[in-house]
Amino acid sequence: MKCDVVQDLLPSYADGLTSEESNREIEKHLKTCEKCSKYYREMTGEVPEILPKADVTDAALIVGMRKKRKKVLIAAAFAVIILAAALVWTFTGYSMGSRNVLSSDVKLSYGLKENGAYLELTPKGGELEFNGMTENIEDSSGNIIGTRTYLKALSFRKGLFVKGSMGWENEMAGDAYICEWVLEFSDKTITIRNGELISEENISSSEQN
Ligand SMILES: [Zn+2]
Known part of the structure; x- marks a missing residue:
């Protein structure tokens, strides 16, 4: 045939x-x-009894890929755990920590430099929100002899990152010119004049909100 x-x-x-x-x-x-x-x-469709060599290599490759995949999966799982922890941390920080600002929430630094008075506010482990307003200081004759800036601390949020560090400078501060910063926290009012702390008034708890 x-x-x-x-x-x-x-x-x-x-x-x-x-x-x-x-x-x-x-x-x-x-x-x-x-x-x-x-x-x-x-x-x-009968399968040959002996596998071609290429198939053996493929099998080894598949095992290798499975191992690699496992490593990737483990890494991904860790990333998810870390992300979840960060979220929980941030959320608890935000929900528990968003409140009125205490003077102890802030690191204050102030003084005189060659270019005038300076004031720096740095939140301790969180985020600060401030509101500012400046007015002129006048003498009895109505002459402007300086400026007074009110800085009202609005909120403090504990968080992962320290944000909202603030600084002010006033070049005119000196003997003939008053530069005053009035910091209003929920527990006390701090007044700094020409780089010096001049008063620290406690606010009674009934006035706090
Ligand atoms: Zn034949």
């Missing part, structure tokens, strides 16, 4: 539709013809 004839008959043979005589001829041919037996194996 010729190869093309065998290959024509193979579908019928696989379905058991060929005669016994044909079967014998086909089987005899398949035993001796590698081309037709390969064709038959492919047609019936």
